[in-house]
Amino acid sequence: MEATRPNILFIMSDDHAAHAISAYGSRINQTPHMDRLAEGGVRLTNCFCTNAICTPSRATILTGQYGHVTGVRGWEPLDNRRPIQVQKLLQSAGYNTAIFGKWHLGHGLTNSVWKEDTRDPGSVPADPAGFDDWCVLPGQGAYYDPDFFTPEGRVKVSGYASDVTTDLALDWLSGKRDPSKPFFLCVHHKAPHRPWNPGDNYKHLYENEEIPQPETFDDDYRGRPAAAAAKMRILGDLNREDVKADPPEGLSDPERKNWYYQRYIKDYLRCVASVDASVGRLLDYLDASQLADDTLVIYTSDQGFFLGDHGWYDKRFIYEESLRMPFLMRYPREVAPGSVGEALLTNTDFAPTLLDYAGVDAPQEMQGVSARAMLRGQTPAGWQSSLYYRYWNNGGHHIAAHYGIRTLTHKLIYVYSKPLGTHNSTEEPALEPYWELYDLTQDPMELNNIYDDPANRALIQELQAELERLQAKYGDEPLHESIPQQGAPPP
Numbered sequence: 001m002e003a004t005r006p007n008i009l010f011i012m013s014d015d016h017a018a019h020a021i022s023a024y025g026s027r028i029n030q031t032p033h034m035d036r037l038a039e040g041g042v043r044l045t046n047c048f049c050t051n052a053i054c055t056p057s058r059a060t061i062l063t064g065q066y067g068h069v070t071g072v073r074g075w076e077p078l079d080n081r082r083p084i085q086v087q088k089l090l091q092s093a094g095y096n097t098a099i100f101g102k103w104h105l106g107h108g109l110t111n112s113v114w115k116e117d118t119r120d121p122g123s124v125p126a127d128p129a130g131f132d133d134w135c136v137l138p139g140q141g142a143y144y145d146p147d148f149f150t151p152e153g154r155v156k157v158s159g160y161a162s163d164v165t166t167d168l169a170l171d172w173l174s175g176k177r178d179p180s181k182p183f184f185l186c187v188h189h190k191a192p193h194r195p196w197n198p199g200d201n202y203k204h205l206y207e208n209e210e211i212p213q214p215e216t217f218d219d220d221y222r223g224r225p226a227a228a229a230a231k232m233r234i235l236g237d238l239n240r241e242d243v244k245a246d247p248p249e250g251l252s253d254p255e256r257k258n259w260y261y262q263r264y265i266k267d268y269l270r271c272v273a274s275v276d277a278s279v280g281r282l283l284d285y286l287d288a289s290q291l292a293d294d295t296l297v298i299y300t301s302d303q304g305f306f307l308g309d310h311g312w313y314d315k316r317f318i319y320e321e322s323l324r325m326p327f328l329m330r331y332p333r334e335v336a337p338g339s340v341g342e343a344l345l346t347n348t349d350f351a352p353t354l355l356d357y358a359g360v361d362a363p364q365e366m367q368g369v370s371a372r373a374m375l376r377g378q379t380p381a382g383w384q385s386s387l388y389y390r391y392w393n394n395g396g397h398h399i400a401a402h403y404g405i406r407t408l409t410h411k412l413i414y415v416y417s418k419p420l421g422t423h424n425s426t427e428e429p430a431l432e433p434y435w436e437l438y439d440l441t442q443d444p445m446e447l448n449n450i451y452d453d454p455a456n457r458a459l460i461q462e463l464q465a466e467l468e469r470l471q472a473k474y475g476d477e478p479l480h481e482s483i484p485q486q487g488a489p490p491p
């Protein structure tokens with residue numbers, strides 16, 4: 001195989017935050033196999049999603065487009081007839097393509113295979129297209145003995161989801177793929193998505209340990225009405241299915257909160273351990289079959305997650321813990337082992353980057369850019385230094401819809417709190433629109449909303465101008481008043 005057309009192994013988990021990977025300095029767990037990937041390649045420290053929720057992020061990863069372009073803003077299906085999808089373009093260019101595991105891009109499906117799980121009859125076809133072989137979980141899928149959909153129909157596979165997904169991928173690599181072609185293989189884990197059911201191998205991990213609480217565990221949400229309204233608190237919103245036991249009698253509130261946290265975070269980390277083991281098995285296979293040098297391996301997750309940070313589980317907010325995606329990539333022919341990339345990347349850039357490695361021109365309709373030069377340590381002059389983010393799903397976990405930008409030093413957020421017809425959105429919480437501003441160099445935990453400080457007026461105007469530039473560039477509609485009035489802070 002010519003070195004200019006690497007195989008691509010794209011491993012993605014669901015809701016795995018970078019701060020639960022030891023290569024990213026985790027305080028709470030070890031991920032030796034993900035670390036092995038980082039040691040053999042590059043680790044990105046500023047990789048971010050453009051909407052921190054599963055389905056829209058997955059659509060963006062495949063298309064290189066924002067949710068207002070793909071039509072996947074909440075839980076809308078991705079129309080599989082859309083031609084601008086990375087796997088279709090790679091397939092047309094001669095790649096052998098396959099996906100195993102979580103798909104989650106179709107709740108309303110017309111393909112006969114899918115009809116029994118259709119939520120919205122008559123909506124767009126959204127089963128996987130552009131994959132030569134596929135075997136995917138219906139919806140969120142099950143952790144134990146999961147059903148899968150295939151082009152031939154529904155099958156049940158015994159075992160634990162992370163292990164079974166890995167087995168399917170290894171079977172395909174070792175016997176079912178076309179060895180005359182380079183491959184594009186997506187291994188998409190269900191883990192560590194809620195309700196965090198661990199595999200048998202890891203059920204007892206951390207059993208006699210106390211996992212440290214994050215620094216912002218007891219955040220009071222001062223100056224942040226949307227954060228105060230969110231219903232994803234460790235104490236109050238985790239349910240019995242999440243924690244799989246009843247709290248002991250007689251605990252104080254802080255003790256109960258810690259009890260829920262320990263129950264939650266241990267199961268979450270046990271699920272992560274199963275994904276880490278999967279990464280190890282796949283890397284072992286590449287080594288044993290002499291494919292490691294010619295295979296580009298990526299590990300990422302569809303977005304980050306709150307691991308007790310701000311007193312929360314879940315994601316959705318533009319705040320750092322959910323915005324940041326882990327991104328580890330190994331490609332020995334081009335990327336220096338043990339390197340760290342600090343330049344800013346978003347999930348709109350994934351598809352153009354993969355196409356670049358495959359020697360395929362990215363279509364104009366893709367809104368991201370190739371990071372290939374950045375990944376080999378040669379970040380081009382004038383590289384992007386801000387990103388546009390929009391969370392559309394007003395009301396999911398009672399979180400208000402918002403948009404904003406993150407630069408290398410600041411974050412400006414406009415909370416507009418309207419459903420705007422987005423699938424699965426509600427009128428509540430009907431917050432009065434308002435702004436948040438954070439100086440990430442002084443306040444990396446985003447506890448102090450400094451939007452109302454008159455000293456920041458020039459900074460705010462500059463950031464609003466950049467926000468509007470990005471909205472115009474990507475073709476999204478602003479909802480805010482452009483220029484804040486002097487001396488009139490928001491409600």
Ligand code: CA
Binds near residue numbers: 014015053054302303
């Ligand atoms: Ca997710």
